[in-house]
Amino acid sequence: MKSPRRVAFDVLYKIETEESYSSIAVNKALKENNLNKLDSSFASAIIYGVLEKKITLDYVIRSFSLVRLKKIETKTLVILRMSVYQMLYMDKVPDNASVNEAVQLAKNLRLFKSSGFINGILRSISRAETKCDLSKIKDKTKLLSVKYSVPEDIIKLWLDSYGEKVTTHMLNSVDGRPPLYARVNTLLTDEDTLIENLREENIIAEKSILENVITLKNTGSVENIKAFQYGEFYIQDLSSNIALTTLSPKENNVVYDVCSAPGGKSFTGAILMNNKGKINSYDLYKHKIKLIYSTSKRLEISIINTKINDATSFDEDNVADIVICDVPCSGLGLLRRKPEIRYKDNIVNNDLTEIQYKILCSSANLVRNGGKLMYSTCTLNPRENNLLVDKFLSEHKDFVGEKLILPKNIKRTIKENEYECSLFPQTNNSDGFYFAILRKGD
Numbered sequence: 001m002k003s004p005r006r007v008a009f010d011v012l013y014k015i016e017t018e019e020s021y022s023s024i025a026v027n028k029a030l031k032e033n034n035l036n037k038l039d040s041s042f043a044s045a046i047i048y049g050v051l052e053k054k055i056t057l058d059y060v061i062r063s064f065s066l067v068r069l070k071k072i073e074t075k076t077l078v079i080l081r082m083s084v085y086q087m088l089y090m091d092k093v094p095d096n097a098s099v100n101e102a103v104q105l106a107k108n109l110r111l112f113k114s115s116g117f118i119n120g121i122l123r124s125i126s127r128a129e130t131k132c133d134l135s136k137i138k139d140k141t142k143l144l145s146v147k148y149s150v151p152e153d154i155i156k157l158w159l160d161s162y163g164e165k166v167t168t169h170m171l172n173s174v175d176g177r178p179p180l181y182a183r184v185n186t187l188l189t190d191e192d193t194l195i196e197n198l199r200e201e202n203i204i205a206e207k208s209i210l211e212n213v214i215t216l217k218n219t220g221s222v223e224n225i226k227a228f229q230y231g232e233f234y235i236q237d238l239s240s241n242i243a244l245t246t247l248s249p250k251e252n253n254v255v256y257d258v259c260s261a262p263g264g265k266s267f268t269g270a271i272l273m274n275n276k277g278k279i280n281s282y283d284l285y286k287h288k289i290k291l292i293y294s295t296s297k298r299l300e301i302s303i304i305n306t307k308i309n310d311a312t313s314f315d316e317d318n319v320a321d322i323v324i325c326d327v328p329c330s331g332l333g334l335l336r337r338k339p340e341i342r343y344k345d346n347i348v349n350n351d352l353t354e355i356q357y358k359i360l361c362s363s364a365n366l367v368r369n370g371g372k373l374m375y376s377t378c379t380l381n382p383r384e385n386n387l388l389v390d391k392f393l394s395e396h397k398d399f400v401g402e403k404l405i406l407p408k409n410i411k412r413t414i415k416e417n418e419y420e421c422s423l424f425p426q427t428n429n430s431d432g433f434y435f436a437i438l439r440k441g442d
């Protein structure tokens with residue numbers, strides 16, 4: 001059986017070399033290796049911690065290494081990061097233990113030459129009074145980047161777009177695990193009954209700031225929870241729930257959800273519509289469409305029709321009361337959930353805006369006169385959000401922004417047009433998210 005450190009190493013190495021997503025790689029590795037609860041949480045803490053703090057860890061390693069970071073072989077670097085993470089952030093692990101374990105791990109991986117190098121650097125870091133000395137960094141963007149382990153281009157984007165106060169609050173909130181939110185399926189149960197049922201299964205379930213959205217702790221694998229199997233809830237972040245509650249689809253509406261997989265917004269729409277009306281849930285990928293179909297069955301939702309469709313063109317027009325356009329995006333609002341996203345190349349100046357705009361324009365043709373078009377992303381980047389919607393409104397004079405009436409308790413963070421809202425993690429404890437609602441003129 002593998003040790004938790006070895007499991008953590010394997011996952012981190014895979015993510016480093018194959019660009020796998022952390023949550024998928026972690027769940028798979030924990031299941032395959034059959035680690036007990038304690039070892040699982042130790043391995044997960046190292047994996048997520050190293051991913052979150054990679055820039056800070058590399059800064060420390062660089063400060064103590066005579067070999068340039070780029071020259072350090074990947075397996076060796078992963079071992080160093082894991083050990084430095086334990087020294088810097090895991091109070092309960094004595095430095096000696098983390099150094100010895102790192103050297104042993106290197107030997108087990110047959111990295112005999114590297115084990116001396118690893119031992120040398122780690123012992124110097126362990127002896128140093130200040131392990132991470134930020135005082136030498138004079139540039140503000142670089143300082144924030146190393147301190148919070150977020151790349152400089154993202155920091156610069158946020159400083160320029162949202163200002164220093166909002167950026168610092170946001171950076172303070174990107175570490176640590178986000179809450180796990182679940183949407184109550186009010187077609188089958190109610191919030192109080194679900195909470196009671198979950199508590200009977202030893203799950204810590206509590207109300208959130210939004211009605212019919214609860215937080216869960218101590219779940220283990222969600223698929224094993226009886227209430228989940230009975231279709232009484234599904235996992236969905238607070239942010240999507242805020243957007244859908246604001247959009248407020250009604251019974252008997254005709255709704256199109258043009259980038260719909262895995263289906264979260266369609267399900268919440270169907271529940272708000274009391275399972276009456278019609279929702280056409282489209283996506284580009286067959287395997288993703290299958291997921292929508294199976295979850296609809298579990299939730300006993302019958303008004304969702306699925307279809308494979310490229311949202312840059314449709315066969316129909318002027319038919320929908322509501323169109324949901326939840327486009328593919330850079331995901332900068334998800335840094336707490338998927339820490340590795342921040343290290344992708346060109347994440348800030350990505351070329352996604354072209355497809356996002358194309359999808360928004362073609363989806364607009366589906367909206368009937370008087371109907372609503374919601375554009376949303378899970379990113380915090382004005383190029384993909386506010387500026388893109390600005391452009392759409394200036395080129396589509398038949399649409400106007402609809403004043404948003406946010407649900408009770410939900411607060412804005414920054415001043416924006418009344419038809420759009422950027423949700424920041426630090427304000428409502430949701431993922432970062434953006435949505436705008438536009439109405440087609442009669």
Ligand SMILES: C[S@@+](CC[C@H](N)C(=O)[O-])C[C@H]1O[C@@H](n2cnc3c(N)ncnc32)[C@H](O)[C@@H]1O
Nearest residue numbers: 259260261262263264265283284310311326328
């Ligand atoms: C942000 S996700 C949607 C999440 C979903 N709305 C939900 O709430 O569960 C974006 C989706 O767009 C899909 N997609 C990407 N390009 C597309 C295209 N050209 N046409 C339709 N769907 C597309 C992706 O497969 C992905 O499922």
